[in-house]
Amino acid sequence: MIDIHHHLLPGLDDGARTLDVSLSMVETALADGITHIVCTPHASHHYCFSPETNATVFAELQDAVNQRFGEQVMTLGLGCDFHLMFDNIEDAQHHPTRYTINGHNYLLVEFPDSAISPNTAQTFYQLSLSGMTPIITHPERNLILARQPERMEEWLKAGALIQVTASSLTGRFGPMAEQSAAWLLAHQWVHFLATDAHNNDSRPPLLRPAFDLVAEQYDLATAERLCIANPRAVFYGEALDPQPEPAAPHSVESRRRSTGKSSFFGRLFGR
Numbered sequence: 571m572i573d574i575h576h577h578l579l580p581g582l583d584d585g586a587r588t589l590d591v592s593l594s595m596v597e598t599a600l601a602d603g604i605t606h607i608v609c610t611p612h613a614s615h616h617y618c619f620s621p622e623t624n625a626t627v628f629a630e631l632q633d634a635v636n637q638r639f640g641e642q643v644m645t646l647g648l649g650c651d652f653h654l655m656f657d658n659i660e661d662a663q664h665h666p667t668r669y670t671i672n673g674h675n676y677l678l679v680e681f682p683d684s685a686i687s688p689n690t691a692q693t694f695y696q697l698s699l700s701g702m703t704p705i706i707t708h709p710e711r712n713l714i715l716a717r718q719p720e721r722m723e724e725w726l727k728a729g730a731l732i733q734v735t736a737s738s739l740t741g742r743f744g745p746m747a748e749q750s751a752a753w754l755l756a757h758q759w760v761h762f763l764a765t766d767a768h769n770n771d772s773r774p775p776l777l778r779p780a781f782d783l784v785a786e787q788y789d790l791a792t793a794e795r796l797c798i799a800n801p802r803a804v805f806y807g808e809a810l811d812p813q814p815e816p817a818a819p820h821s822v823e824s825r826r827r828s829t830g831k832s833s834f835f836g837r838l839f840g841r
């Protein structure tokens with residue numbers, strides 16, 4: 571499996587604190603069946619984002635991983651967790667490869683929890699004109715998007731993609747994220763599962779539990795598409811294979827499937 575969202579670089583953000591922690595996270599990921607990890611430090615106001623520093627730390631980490639686990643056992647890539655804010659958007663339009671995964675065309679995009687700009691479609695359009703395909707990270711954990719997933723429909727139609735955190739599906743982020751992730755899956759709005767790992771304890775690098783859940787609730791092909799094929803295309807900057815058509819936001823069948831487990835959304839949002 572291939573993990574496209576992982577705070578593995580040591581000492582740069584709220585992810586791995588030290589190289590030893592990074593190596594223990596790689597060990598966990600390998601045991602889970604992960605063969606590729608994209609290191610995605612935050613690009614936000616909270617942390618100093620320096621592509622040059624990231625590249626240096628990345629090279630040191632890859633060397634250490636090769637020494638500890640052997641050559642070509644774990645393949646690392648480099649991108650960032652791109653917070654959707656004015657400075658970032660401006661700079662990315664002029665320097666896309668500072669932010670995209672492995673310098674190709676896919677860009678992880680995280681929304682703020684507090685507000686979603688009404689100009690988001692225009693922003694995505696501008697990013698696409700600069701050659702970037704936005705991947706919306708964990709909308710199921712965003713308070714606004716979890717409650718109003720239909721706001722993403724026009725972005726999806728315009729070519730944006732969606733990444734759900736694997737452990738949201740298995741309940742680690744609580745019932746709202748779990749139900750929202752289930753809703754997104756049921757509507758075929760999800761293109762990737764990723765760990766968004768930060769450490770080996772509370773935010774571990776595990777994809778397998780979510781892979782198994784999707785394989786059981788849907789089928790093996792869907793689990794492989796979300797955890798292997800689509801992430802591999804992103805890692806190497808290739809086009810995705812044709813994807814299932816997203817269902818309309820309030821289609822009856824998908825709503826029944828996503829709410830079959832409980833009426834949480836119905837109670838909370840009157841659906």
Ligand SMILES: [Fe+2]
Pocket residue numbers: 575576577651766
């Ligand atoms: Fe992240």
